[in-house]
Structure formats: structure tokens, C-alpha cells
Amino acid sequence: EPEVTQTPSHQVTQMGQEVILRCVPISNHLYFYWYRQILGQKVEFLVSFYNNEISEKSEIFDDQFSVERPDGSNFTLKIRSTKLEDSAMYFCASRRGAQANQPQHFGDGTRLSIL
Amino acid sequence: GQQLNQSPQSMFIQEGEDVSMNCTSSSIFNTWLWYKQEPGEGPVLLIALYKAGELTSNGRLTAQFGITRKDSFLNISASIPSDVGIYFCAGPTNAGGTSYGKLTFGQGTILTVHP
DSSP states (O other), X not given: OOOOEEEOSEEEEOTTOOEEEEEEOOTTOOEEEXXXXXXXXXXXXXXXXXXXXXXXXXXXXXXXXXXXXXXXXXXXXXXXXXXXXXXXXXXXXXXXXXXXXXXXEEOOOEXXXXX | OOOEEEEOSEEEEETTOOEEEEEEESXXXXXXXXXXXXXXXXXXXXXXXXXXXXXXXXXXXXXXXXXXXXXXXXXXXXXXXXXOEEXXXXXXXXXXXXXXXXXXXXXXXXXXXXX
């Protein structure tokens, strides 16, 4: 069964450094998402992406965050200057279409640790 | 914004017991999703509900979409040790009437099953 893949599984970065998290969504999916889960807390929406542009973003997704689909398969999340509070699991998800009967499928996440 | 409240927060049960957990919202959701998350992995979709009153099963799991569209429950029958994990309810929220499908998650129910 096709799945969403994320790399790396764990990223350790010094505070202030840039980090890029990578995702390969399911190949025929058109809607892409990033979510964040701080340890012990619920999953929180960051951003949705459709037709090569951001369709919605949360308050968490400030100017330090950006997303890109550089080619036909990858979907990346960049944090320009990381802060300690960016430490979390970051999940990528994708969805085939806009119909309500097409739920999102999640990758296994990247654990981001900021030192 | 829309919020989902799950109860109980955690459950400790013996193998073979049945489990029931629920999710409530102060506002209407048109779709209810139940995900399971195991350590080090992303949320995996268990059951999707699309119509008020709908009752859907997936093996030993049964979920119902409340008639008011403000609640849902998930039952697990005859629990086994591999049912251990965090169970999240989630629902898509609309942005200005469009459906880019950003998901709002509940805070999760942690299930522990003793052999």
C-alpha cells in the first residue's frame, strides 16, 4: 500500500540554524500538509498546500517557516532560524482530493531536537 | 477555533476487556476520523465517519458519528496487547467555506492493555 515517507527520522540541530524536513507524499495525492506534535501533546496543524501554493496556515506557521514542492515528488518544510520551542515531531500528510471521503494519510514523522 | 475534547485521557485495562472512548465538540463537524498512534510512528487512520448517525466497524473497532454531529465514540472489543497506543479523534475544519481539509485533533486517549 502506498505511504507517505519522511526523512530524516531524527534531526538534531543547534538553535539558530536552518533545518529542512523532507516528505514524499503518496504519488497521486494533490493536497499536502505539515503538522507538529510537541512531546505529550496533541497533533497541531501547521500548513496546507495545494496547486503549488499555501492554502491555509496556522498561527504557529510564522515567517520562520516555509514550504516548497521543488519537484513532482518532494514536499519540504524549512525552518529558517530554529528556536528551542521548535523541538517536536513533525508529520507530513497527503490527501488525494477535496472530497470529504478522502482522509489524510500521515508519514511516520521527523523528530526535531533543537539544542 | 474548533476544539475536540476526548475522554478519558488514559485507560488501563486487562486483555480481553472492551474499551469505549469518546470525543465531543462545541461545534459541528461533518466528518469524524479516528486515528491510532504508536510510539515513534505517525497517526494511522482506523475509521472514517461521514454521516450523522453512521455506525462503522473495522474488525474489533466500532465507531459512531453522533446525531448532533458534535460527538463520536470509538469502541474496541476484546482488547489485545497490540491495541496499546494513543487514540485520537480528528475532524476537518473549513476555511471560509473551502475544504482544504486542515485537521483538528483531540488530545488523545492513552490505552494500556495488561496481558
